[in-house]
Amino acid sequence: MSAEGEAAQPRIFARQYWLPLTGVTIVMTVVAIEAMAVATVMPTVAHALNGARYYSWGFTAYLLADVVGMVDAGRRADRQGPGPALLGGLGLFAAGLLVASAAPDIAVFLVGRVLQGLGGGSIIVALYVLVARAFPASMRPKVFALLSTAWVVPALVGPALAGIVTDSLGWRWVFAGIAPIALGGTLLLVPVLRTLEPRPAAAHPTARPSDGFRLAAALGLLQLAVQLLDWRGAPLAVAGVAVGFRPLRRLLPAGSLRLAHGLPAVVALRGVITCAFFGAEAYLPLTLTRVHGGSPRVVGIPLTLAALGWAAGSWLQGRSVGRRVALVRAGFALVAAGVAALVVIDVHQTSLWLAVPIWTVAGAGMGLAITLVAVLVLELSPEAEQGANSAALQISDMTGSVVGIAGAGAVITAFGVHNLSAAAVVADIGLATVAALGMVLAGRISVRR
Secondary structure (H helix, E strand, C coil): CCHHHHHHCCCCCCHHHHHHHHHHHHHHHHHHHHHHHHHHHHHHHHHHCCCHHHCCHHHHHHHHHHHHHHHHHHHHHHHHCHHHHHHHHHHHHHHHHHHHHCCCCHHHHHHHHHHHHHHHHHHHHHHHHHHHHHCCHHHHHHHHHHHHHCCHHHHHHHHHHHHHHHHHCCCHHHHHHHHHHHHHHHHHHHHHHHCCCCCCCCCCCCCCCCHHHHHHHHHHHHHHHHHHCCCCHHHHHHHHHHHHHHHHHHHCCCCHHHCCCCHHHHHHHHHHHHHHHHHHHHHHHHHHHHCCCCCHHHHCHHHHHHHHHHHHHHHHHHCCCCCHHHHHHHHHHHHHHHHHHHHHHCCCCCCHHHHHHHHHHHHHHHHHHHHHHHHHHHHHCCHHHHHHHHHHHHHHHHHHHHHHHHHHHHHHHHHCHHHHHHHHHHHHHHHHHHHHHHHHHHHHHCCCC
16 A cells, blocks of 8 residues: 555544544443452452352343343444443443442342343443444454453453452442443543434344343353253253244344354354353363462463453454454464363363463454454444344354353363363363364355355
8 A cells, every 4th residue: 555545544543533432442441340340349249248149140140131231232223323222321331330339138239230231231232333333444443452452451450459449448339439430431422422323224024122031041041050060950051052042043143053154154253262262261260279279369360361462462453454364263273272272281280370371372362353253243234234233243252152151061060070170171172172163164254255
């Protein structure tokens, strides 16, 4: 490209993009801070509210409501633009934070988590549509790269900061303190949203409003099956698949479950890579704790550095022009290599510190592939379907994560927690195979002509 052509290209930090760029970054940072903070304070919350037996539901309630919020936001964003879904989602998210902060018991706290999940699902989908409509296509890879880095600082300082606030002011202020930040991001985006006009929505005859609830119920059954870690989990997992198959097929683009070329494969591959990565990551701390005797502070280090690798991979794809199939393949290859390499720490004779470089490599692969997949979904979607397809991408993401975690949990159940080392080897090999399969199928993201 000539110097004149390069100069004509819009720049991500140009003055006209400051407001939307700052707004979407703040909103994404709020979501990241909340995720990191909740993981840190949940043990304290469960103890303070006498809800130890409902500890896992502090996370599950959010995730299941998240699915419902995604489906609803996708439909509304296509009909009304991203504004109502984003502002409504931020309102629900902030309301949930305040309800949780004032909860007198665990039941009210879980209501707050449901509100946060409904809002969080709406926020993510609406942000994708906003990026599509506020930034030209040439800038979107860099915008998504910036949104990925919005998770880095919360990953590095969020847990420690949440711990300090909990020790000095109490856990309630962790939730209450995030709400004003969400309000700040909202105020920045209001002027941007006013400039966007809603586009006529394409019809989605196969999707139904109830599909989000049914899919959430199915994922809940799969998560419950994992949490039981005994023989009762098998029928629950089968029931989850039976309940969720039809709504999942309706909520994803036609042909996604068979990885048809183009958009369907792009959406499906998002679920494939999250299945491999998050399935392995969910049980990595357990392996480092029980097999190697690592302390909670130490076992979190590989996860933190994986966030840095993720950001680095995301920035790399943002600076690369073309070669998209190759970059997606490279991302899958790094995830496959990272997950497979976990086998060396699944045994007692090795150092747990090997997990740090291994999981940083896997994180870099996620940054490469998952960010570029988001860019491709917007490019391949008609404007009238950007909301529905952004929701489909997030649904594929979450479904893949739950399936990966459930699959690894089933292996651990079969072997028994007392034989965790052997179980982790089998699970990691299986998940690495899933990532390798995604690498082979990455060529399907190209539209067949």
